[in-house]
Amino acid sequence: MSAGPPPGLAAAVQINCHIADARHAADLTLCTYLLQMREFHRWECGLPFGAPLAREAVGAWIAQREALWSALEDRPFEPLPCGAAVVDAFDVAAVNDFLRPLGLLYGAGLVSAQRPVFFLAERHGLARREGLQVHTAGRELARGLMAPPAVLDRAGDAPAIVLRRESLARWCWEKFEAWSLRRPTGSAFEAAVRAYGLDHDFDAALPRWLDEQGEALVLHELGEARAGQRLDPAWAEMRLALPRRADLYARAVRDHLADLAVTLPTLLERRADASIHVWFANYDGVRELLFPSLTAAYASWRQGDGGRALHQAVSSGERHFDRLAQQVLDGHARGGDAAAAAVERLLTADAAVCPG
Numbered sequence: 001m002s003a004g005p006p007p008g009l010a011a012a013v014q015i016n017c018h019i020a021d022a023r024h025a026a027d028l029t030l031c032t033y034l035l036q037m038r039e040f041h042r043w044e045c046g047l048p049f050g051a052p053l054a055r056e057a058v059g060a061w062i063a064q065r066e067a068l069w070s071a072l073e074d075r076p077f078e079p080l081p082c083g084a085a086v087v088d089a090f091d092v093a094a095v096n097d098f099l100r101p102l103g104l105l106y107g108a109g110l111v112s113a114q115r116p117v118f119f120l121a122e123r124h125g126l127a128r129r130e131g132l133q134v135h136t137a138g139r140e141l142a143r144g145l146m147a148p149p150a151v152l153d154r155a156g157d158a159p160a161i162v163l164r165r166e167s168l169a170r171w172c173w174e175k176f177e178a179w180s181l182r183r184p185t186g187s188a189f190e191a192a193v194r195a196y197g198l199d200h201d202f203d204a205a206l207p208r209w210l211d212e213q214g215e216a217l218v219l220h221e222l223g224e225a226r227a228g229q230r231l232d233p234a235w236a237e238m239r240l241a242l243p244r245r246a247d248l249y250a251r252a253v254r255d256h257l258a259d260l261a262v263t264l265p266t267l268l269e270r271r272a273d274a275s276i277h278v279w280f281a282n283y284d285g286v287r288e289l290l291f292p293s294l295t296a297a298y299a300s301w302r303q304g305d306g307g308r309a310l311h312q313a314v315s316s317g318e319r320h321f322d323r324l325a326q327q328v329l330d331g332h333a334r335g336g337d338a339a340a341a342a343v344e345r346l347l348t349a350d351a352a353v354c355p356g
Helices: 009-027 030-045 055-072 092-102 165-182 188-196 202-231 234-240 244-270 273-281 285-290 293-302 308-348
Strands: 080-082 085-087 104-111 115-129 132-143 150-153 160-164
Touching: 009 055, 009 080, 009 115, 009 132, 030 055, 030 165, 080 092, 085 092, 092 104, 104 132, 104 150, 104 160, 115 160, 132 165, 132 202, 150 202, 160 165, 160 202, 165 188, 165 202, 188 202, 188 273, 202 234, 202 244, 202 273, 202 308, 234 244, 234 308, 244 273, 244 285, 244 308, 273 293, 293 308
Parallel strands: 132 160
Antiparallel strands: 080 085, 104 115, 115 132, 150 160
16 A cells, blocks of 8 residues: 655646647547547546446546647656655656655656656556566556556666556456447457456456456566567667558567567466457457468367467467568668668568468
8 A cells, every 4th residue: 555646746747648648649540539538537537437427528528638738738748756856757767766665656658659658656566577577556646548558668777567457457448348339249359258257247357357467468578578689779779760650560570579479378378268368359450460360270279279270370470570570670771761661561561471
């Protein structure tokens, strides 16, 4: 249990969250924006999952929030009051050194096309995995519209994994609420709902979901760290020069390397069926475009092949995307001024698709 934030700290973090939202909320599609704003409204008002939301009240809140963003968009980020010191908002280590005795955890960084994200939360736990610290956040005291449930924080001398349980819980509710509107049968998410019993008692099922999906997210970030050992710093530098479409493909390649090397093999070894269903419920977009046969392997697993097709696909996929990543880095190194175009051609070519 935390002692609560020092005076002015939560407010300063929240202001920075608003400034980041003011600059980047327009990056979202309209549908995603409205869904995220509904859940953000629930969080800010302290409403439980599933609380009815009056259309007029949410509309008025959104209008007020957009007016606030207009007033803040051009402001610099606020420094944070930490006792007698005033600390830069991106000096995460210094802020957390101050907050540790108070049972609080602070996060700040750049995600998704250099979008800043900040949060302040009660500290839920601290562990160590494969040489990396894993910081787990509980109840959130300040947050923005974008709230990624897990990130690999590469800033500073000691990369760390940051897991946000409240954000993970809200993400689960958003997925479940969307599924509940139509209840499509046969989907991976339906299998996850049944496995956890979310449709019988969401609140009772949520703690198991948080523990198991938190572990799955940590596995992904461990995979990201391993991929980084092979690819960075050249891969990170390359992505900074890519246009948006090519960067989406580059991100998908790295996600595949992380999950095919660590997440999926570990879940299969542990026979973590519910977590495998959740993983495939989120398998879409460019990742699926680059490896469509992985979905067929999942279908074979569901039909009772003992995981043979998935094991084979995971192994061949890891080799394929490792080769592709090295080809991309080589193309970027040779490309000079045309490097970004060369990388985009490599990533979007037919040969980039894993045959399985």
